[in-house]
Amino acid sequence: MTKEEARQMRLETLKEAANHALLKWKPKEEDGKLVSYCNLATSYICVKMGFDGFRGMLAKEMVKRIDSNADFAVVDSQAAQSLANEGRLVIAGCKGDVLPNGHLDHGHIAACYPGKAIYSKKWNEDAPYIVNIGKTNGFMTANLAFNSKPCYYALVSEV
Secondary structure, three states, X not given: OOHHHHHHHHXXXXXHHHHXXXXXXXXXXXXXEEEOOHHHHHHHHHHXXXXXXXXXXXXXXXXXXXXXXXXXXXXXXXXXXXXXXXXOOEEEEEOXXXXXXXXXXXXXXXXXXXXXXXXXXXXOEEEOEEEEOOOOOEEEEHHHHOOOOOEEEEEHHHO
16 A cells, blocks of 8 residues: 555545544533533544544543543644544543642643634734534634633644
């Protein structure tokens, strides 16, 4: 298999996994609260892309695992988009905001997706394209899906 064929296969796998996740994990209302599934969808995409280390975790737990694990390396927003455009696994993650009781909320996590990063005035840098599973499901730039700027993590075998 040529490098280009391998790249195309990775891109197709990422796109198929992302599209499946968008359809499977739609937000819904339970007991008057919106329930979303960024953790389940991102874990699914990761499994399809060859990493199976997030099963059963909330978004904040996934980010904590990434932060303390040699499987992922921190990359900047431009590298995140470039790697995603090559069909590489890159995760955007935020542990969450501190709640009034001092605890962290559940956080947010998403897979970067092939596309074009857009400059974000909110963050003063490019925001990569992601597949967002959350309050709003869809393909969008990270600045539209995250309240605060996430960290970007590339699977080390992908860098």
